[in-house]
Amino acid sequence: MLVASPLLFGWAFRGKFDGGLAVLPWTLTYCSWFAMVMIVQNYLWCAEKAYLCSVALGTGLVVNIGLNLLLLPPLGLLGAVLATTTANLVALGLICLFLARMGFPFDPGVRVVLGLPPVLCLGPWIAMSVLVVVAAEAALGKHLLTPEERDEIAAGARKYLGRLPGFHRVWTA
Numbered sequence: 001m002l003v004a005s006p007l008l009f010g011w012a013f014r015g016k017f018d019g020g021l022a023v024l025p026w027t028l029t030y031c032s033w034f035a036m037v038m039i040v041q042n043y044l045w046c047a048e049k050a051y052l053c054s055v056a057l058g059t060g061l062v063v064n065i066g067l068n069l070l071l072l073p074p075l076g077l078l079g080a081v082l083a084t085t086t087a088n089l090v091a092l093g094l095i096c097l098f099l100a101r102m103g104f105p106f107d108p109g110v111r112v113v114l115g116l117p118p119v120l121c122l123g124p125w126i127a128m129s130v131l132v133v134v135a136a137e138a139a140l141g142k143h144l145l146t147p148e149e150r151d152e153i154a155a156g157a158r159k160y161l162g163r164l165p166g167f168h169r170v171w172t173a
Helices: 005-012 018-046 050-075 077-101 108-115 117-122 124-140 147-161 167-172
Strands: none
Touching: 005 018, 018 050, 018 077, 018 117, 050 077, 117 124
């Protein structure tokens, strides 16, 4: 997304939304963290602790409103995006704290994934480089995934990618 964004904002949008281009990395960061919130809160729901989700999301909302009051006047759109990014991080952090207190195991892979989104703010090429390093570690290393997790991911990939026409020949070649 970051690599294609100059083309999207410059050519497709004809420069109408240059402010959006400027805040895109932080927007992608908060969207990533919010997606993680949606995933990890499922564990609280399954543990019948939905009220803790409400506490985390409510706290994030209060942080968002407070930071918008502080950051919006001096920073404009960037202030709003930074407020939302911080609020999503607070909500995610609280849910992770609640899960940790309930005994949820935060292995190294989970911790790395939770911390990756701000890398988007370092620029597209640095973000892609970090992605390549993390993917290589996940595929070949010993710190992010166990051999069993790699086998499970490969089996899932074969199951879904095998539905593509001609993919079976490529996968087994």
